[in-house]
Amino acid sequence: MSARVALAMSVAMIEEVQQTIEDAAAEVFEQLGGAGYAENIYQRALQIELKIRGLESSEEVPCVVLYKSRAIGVGRIDLLVHEPTVVIELKAIQRLNVSAEKQLKGYMRAMGASAGVLVNFGPDAVECKRLS
Numbered sequence: 001m002s003a004r005v006a007l008a009m010s011v012a013m014i015e016e017v018q019q020t021i022e023d024a025a026a027e028v029f030e031q032l033g034g035a036g037y038a039e040n041i042y043q044r045a046l047q048i049e050l051k052i053r054g055l056e057s058s059e060e061v062p063c064v065v066l067y068k069s070r071a072i073g074v075g076r077i078d079l080l081v082h083e084p085t086v087v088i089e090l091k092a093i094q095r096l097n098v099s100a101e102k103q104l105k106g107y108m109r110a111m112g113a114s115a116g117v118l119v120n121f122g123p124d125a126v127e128c129k130r131l132s
Helices: 003-031 039-052 098-111
Strands: 057-067 070-081 086-091 116-121 126-131
Touching: 003 039, 003 086, 003 116, 003 126, 039 057, 039 070, 039 086, 039 116, 057 098, 070 098, 086 098, 098 116, 098 126
Parallel strands: 086 116
Antiparallel strands: 057 070, 070 086, 116 126
């Protein structure tokens, strides 16, 4: 298999996982009756829904941040999907914002992950934004 074919398969697999995450988030929002819960409630429900859909994940994954090869702090990734690695950052705010997107990009960079999904359980709907 050529490198180009392998890369295309990898990209397709990541996009499929990102779609599954978005679909799972919509199901969680519907099943919980919409907005009104803290992030950790949505996080637990989403982890269950991802497992039902065949995706293994870990919650509150420590993420060491380095500066010039020195650890300067530890962040916490809300959910980390395994194989392929996709970082999920959850919010329960009015609207997604640039700060949330930058936070996800930082976690992706620190984890060496090439893909992420920002999920906001907003007041009226679920907003999802894919990053890669």
